[in-house]
Amino acid sequence: MKPSLTPYKGARDFYPEDKQRQKWLFDVWRKVVERYGYQEYDAPILEPTSLYTMKGSQEIVNEQTYTFTDRGDRSVTIRTEMTPSVSRMIAGRRQELAYPARWYSIPNVWRYERTQRGRLREFWQLNVDMFGVDSIAAELEMLQIADDLMRAFHAKRKDYVIKLNSRQLVNAALTSYCGLSIDKGSKLVRLIDRIHKMSTTEFVAEVQLITEDVSVSKRVIDLIKAKTVDMLPAELHGHPSLVSLQKLLKDARSYGITNIEFDITLMRGFDYYTDIVFEVFDTDPENNRSMFGGGRYDGLVAQFGVEPVPTVGFGMGDVTFMNFLESHKLVKKLPPPCEVVMIVREKDTIASAQRIAQDLREMGMKLAVDISGSKFDKQFKNAVKSGANYVIVVGEEEIKNEVFTLKDLRSGSEQKHSMQRIVSIVKDHRRA
């Protein structure tokens, strides 16, 4: 049977121009987080399934994983996210590490989902995590980095908004203020997490189903109407979680992050978040969706049977983020991957041309020699097709006289020079 020409559904082939664009994205990500002292780590893409059956990822494990049994009868899962792996790594070396430990990674992850715009089965995800800090100074740094990441791509403040919430505040509001049990509170958290996927009527009906009490329902519905911290019920003012949240909003704004706002309905799916959560949204009305987010998850490292390590972190997917960059026209025009193609006049000169090319490479030029032995015209056409900026022509004649033709494919201009001179022309243009 003839194998298929298309890749597996929901996954992408990266042709050189696609890969170049992805590398540009990752390079900017790396540059930003490394400025803050974050160090890159990595973990295997295949993990024991038990890693994902911990608290927090149940839905994904049950419905969206690629899980199977290996030839040694172990249940394994292709990673769906990096957080469990990094928690394991921290737990494994918790005593040797220098804290705060600042770590990042850009893994590919797999989820068996229905594919649609912005949602594929394989995607890459920048993961930024800080371990060992239990104060909101850690959250503040996460917000700074999130904001810096947006600005490194020249996004304007009006193009995105950072929404902030506190799980502890929500818990306090649902239990102390609304008077719900912890169990019903959890159910409501899950419900509120889906609020933007249903109508108000549906939401109210679901709230009543959970609370079974009209006055409690009314409190819940009033609560989620609070668009600012000031609009929260008076009973919650002064609650430690609210004080922290207010300080965080104030500090972030003092750093110039003016596009940050409180959102009581922001939950983020994962159960493992313990306190502050945040999410960055595209403000474009056509594409008003969540781009990335994170929060504090103090309990995950301790699930490996060791003492807890306070943690904040966030993850940022390549597909969603690239959609944002595209729709806001922020994708950089990239230089051709190979700047110079050497065309060889005669077949017998190929070996000599390669020797000359080697000298040029050692001088720092990226140079592909057309060793096809095709006719001159065909070689020239292929050089143009490759997107190169320059063509150098080499033949017996040129080698004898040590003078070569350099053609600038953008301007069409053609000059004869020594190789030394050609190197400096190409390098000068590169800087320009």
Next chain:
Amino acid sequence: MKPSLTPYKGARDFYPEDKQRQKWLFDVWRKVVERYGYQEYDAPILEPTSLYTMKGSQEIVNEQTYTFTDRGDRSVTIRTEMTPSVSRMIAGRRQELAYPARWYSIPNVWRYERTQRGRLREFWQLNVDMFGVDSIAAELEMLQIADDLMRAFHAKRKDYVIKLNSRQLVNAALTSYCGLSIDKGSKLVRLIDRIHKMSTTEFVAEVQLITEDVSVSKRVIDLIKAKTVDMLPAELHGHPSLVSLQKLLKDARSYGITNIEFDITLMRGFDYYTDIVFEVFDTDPENNRSMFGGGRYDGLVAQFGVEPVPTVGFGMGDVTFMNFLESHKLVKKLPPPCEVVMIVREKDTIASAQRIAQDLREMGMKLAVDISGSKFDKQFKNAVKSGANYVIVVGEEEIKNEVFTLKDLRSGSEQKHSMQRIVSIVKDHRRA
């Protein structure tokens, strides 16, 4: 159940120091191949199983793959090598591409194997391939790159040897010279591929089992004793495959690749090789093993039902190669991932310290602020532990006077400066 602290068997967690070393390896790989005009591509790690049931990878598919059925009832396989994926990609765009197409990739691949030194279940592999050139000018470039890769890590010529063979020459020798059928010839190719894993007696017995003729067996055994091209039977001299091989040896040597030699027993496992094959060996008697290799595989693209595209390429694994670098002491000592740690005297000063840090980052410094709020001594200890070169001390006093303490952790020297001055000191030392 408590999840395990160790990664899946045969796979590695990359702690920041491990990842830094891996990135150094990959960066050198990239630098070398990009000089030759190779462009990076990528493909999904999960492929339809049918991609691997083509000619050439049978043994791996049957015994070493991670193959399973997805939730949509499709059989999928975690990639064991990149060659089938890249062949699919070329087949898919064969008409739009500019030839010669020079492509490279550094994928992770998975094989279910017994783990041992130099052999893990997950490893990364540099793949370098050229499409569209049917002359040995392509093989010559592969040898140049292979050699350049070794020398980019400062390996000496005596540290490695490049072995070269021709599958066509072997086929001609086994059929025309030894008089074997094509079928028996194939069996012998497979046997010779394993020659270094058995004793001479075992080998001879196996040859006799296949040939069933004493005089034929003698010819085969004589043949594989030929240590140089000159030692080959006279009947083979002048055969086109031998002429090509001789030219390739000569050209490579003329480029200074003096550590190249003919080896009639070199087959390389995969069935898809059609002509020249080569392999690079460590010459260290303690670790005299194959490091990487490749060859010509002209038939693979055509298996997708399209016209054939001539191809040469090779693959180089990270584990084997890193073993070579380690045993020859060629692993570079890498700089600390975060050069500066800022220590904050008072908890209340953290937010101001971060603001100052932000300015320094914009001036190009990689800087981690200790926002733990720990005691000064503990912060200092953690800075030393982190491997940073410098510590900057910030407190209320320092912010008021705009004078900060810079401590060089390597020399122990301590000076007071403005932030401007501190940036230039750190940057100057970086260049030194």
